[in-house]
Amino acid sequence: MRIGILGCGYDCDENIHEVLKPWIELKSQYNFVFSIAHGPFKEYLDLYKTTDKGNPSWYNQYKDSIDNFYFHNGELEHEARNNALQFLLKNGCDLIWLLDFDEFYTAPQIDSIIKYVEKDVDTAWYKVCFKNYVFDNQTFIAEPFCPPRI
Numbered sequence: 001m002r003i004g005i006l007g008c009g010y011d012c013d014e015n016i017h018e019v020l021k022p023w024i025e026l027k028s029q030y031n032f033v034f035s036i037a038h039g040p041f042k043e044y045l046d047l048y049k050t051t052d053k054g055n056p057s058w059y060n061q062y063k064d065s066i067d068n069f070y071f072h073n074g075e076l077e078h079e080a081r082n083n084a085l086q087f088l089l090k091n092g093c094d095l096i097w098l099l100d101f102d103e104f105y106t107a108p109q110i111d112s113i114i115k116y117v118e119k120d121v122d123t124a125w126y127k128v129c130f131k132n133y134v135f136d137n138q139t140f141i142a143e144p145f146c147p148p149r150i
Contacts, residue, residue: 042075
């Protein structure tokens, strides 16, 4: 099974290594194809009056592991994700996994989720339940965040 990882994030330098590390470690084992959308969404440009800083500081470290970087500046969120998605669709991915750069998985968690999905191929999509932290990575909201991700 070819698994497309549609990564999306901006201004995430402090977390990016922890986010990407388990995915990169498992890339050859699971035939991952990475397409990354990077840049500020229009919603944030309007709100924070920010502009794109160009390539992120981590770009050079991961450019050989990431199959496609889609750099944008001011697209709506769905436009940026859809443009990065096109690369995955053109490269024959059987499954698409959305990965925001504030979502942390371990390699065993990724492995376990993939094994579960492989056993249940008739399901069209899956939600992933995250612990919901706000602001300081220590304040926990009891109701988990369960977005559709796969």
